Amino acid sequence: MADSLCVMDVYHAKGDETVDSKEQVFLEETFYILSKKKSVFRVRLTSKGLSLIKETDDIAKEQTILLRDIVGSKCMRSKRRRAGGGSCVCSSLVGHHQLKVVDENSGDLDESDISAYLYIYAYVLKRGRRTKRERTTITLRFRSYDRYEDNNKEALKWRTTIKCLLENLSISNNPPINDKKLLVLLNPKSGPGKAREIFQTKVAPILQEAEIPYDLQVTKYANYAREFVRTRNVYNWRGIVAVGGDGVLFEILNGMFERLDWQQAFAEVPLAILPCGSGNGLATTICYHYDEPFTNSNMTGLSISLTRNRTAPMDIMFSFLSVGWGLLSDIDIESERLRAIGGQRFTVWAIARLVGLRKYKGTVSYALIKDIKTIPKSKHPLLSHSVSQDGTLDSPDTEAFYDCDEQSETFKSVNGRRHERVDSWYSVHSRRSAFYSTRDSDYHSVTSGSEVRSPVHACMHGPAPHLPSLMSQLPNTWVHEHGEFVMVHVSYQTHIGADLLFAPQSKLCDGVMWMLIIRAGISRSQILSFLLTLTQGNLAEINNEFIKMVPVSAFRIVPEGQNGYLTVDGELVEYGPIQAEIFPNIINLLVPDNV
Incomplete structure (x- = not known):
């Protein structure tokens, strides 16, 4: 239900208070509250938001509903109360007649009420012990004129101005229309x-x-x-x-x-x-x-x-989001059987995996970023080179699309062993689609026989890669670590889960991936401490003989054996060699307005 902040009537006076010079005032009116005849609201619509100044017995209190908290508005008018009808949200406006405010296109309108009503919907951010947004409705009643049409024209002017401001458009007399x-x-x-x-x-x-x-x-x-x-x-x-x-x-x-x-x-x-x-x-x-x-x-x-x-x-x-090998991937995939309990499944399965701690043998290679402050900002949104500290990823431009042909089924890793080739998204020699589908899916097709399904494997396109193929040797400037690992996890987002603050320094667009490496030999008590630290976001401060967090611009993971899980964005992929590089500015995200 709407939380009605204030229900106000328009009045013909104009406010004359000074306004912050940085704010532009678009509309201004004085309203009074029907239930409190000595109280008035001076309402301004500014570049900052909706300013409400309440004046009662020479005492003024001001509140501003920020534009970023307002989602929309709607013009309404009153409707006759039907026999047996329930209570009215706007009953204070019309006394015991209890007319209901409805959409102006509704039937059975009350022609005797010449007022036009403007509902402004907002979700105000309330900070405190528990920060949250509260739904608020501001209702303005326009009745300065003797005809509904004239009052509605005033209400529409406010509504149109609000809509233009919300969409960051120039103020006009016609409301912006976006049918998309x-x-x-x-x-x-x-x-x-x-x-x-x-x-x-x-x-x-x-x-x-x-x-x-x-x-x-x-x-x-x-x-x-x-x-x-x-x-x-x-x-x-x-x-x-x-x-x-x-x-x-x-x-x-x-x-x-x-x-x-x-x-x-x-x-x-x-x-x-x-x-x-x-x-x-x-x-x-x-x-x-x-x-x-x-x-x-x-x-x-x-x-x-x-x-x-x-x-x-x-x-x-x-x-x-991330690429994972080892402990966190084990927890993610094996806890699927507990999906019904939501996010708590990770905590339950973390305990199980802590008891039966596993280790995995393989080689982890990465292009270390020695100083993240020296990474230049990418000026081009797409097809720009990935950058490492030593420039080791830079290479002549290649075709902007992946070649779906494959020349070899095996490759030789750093330790000289031969492995069956697994598709890399990042090799120009990829044979199949870069897409990895989910194993053991809960879905069942309900498509009709007439529906044409697209091929399961389609060619993957994208920005030109700068990494050598998985069959090739890596640059000698890379760091190579061979041995047994409890886990390796790479992410370029701050969080890898709702309660897992993985890389507090990370930005949405900074050209940096954060690689967490935990070597075998670590005790269970240290692992438990690590998991607790993961919920507090202090991983960047952890560097010891078993655990380290390093900024990288590219990496390759070559697991040995056949038993284990590799995950990409929490989805299970084929177990085998995998590599990745960072591509800056590829995606545009819809984000909150915090200006």
């Missing part, structure tokens, strides 16, 4: 399986208040989202929203890279995520960067970001 819809791809099986319910109850009402139309597509089988964005005209939509776990966005990302026009698509169609899964690393990262409260049950801030046109660039390594 959001494309919402929703996985109903993410996390505990409540994605559809959460979207309808938490997100859809905000989009409705903001007058943002959307197309909702519920995924029907594994890779549905990937196929959808690859085969449709994505330019018909103003943005693509992944609703579910990190895996939904993983599919969308791969589907976009399977388009020949991937570069234009990423530049013109921003992406967004609304977390309903178990991990929710990227969503937490976005909220962390933009000082937005986040819990799995409260997505208000992220929902508001869908109503704005603000975007921010993000690096990728042909994933959007």
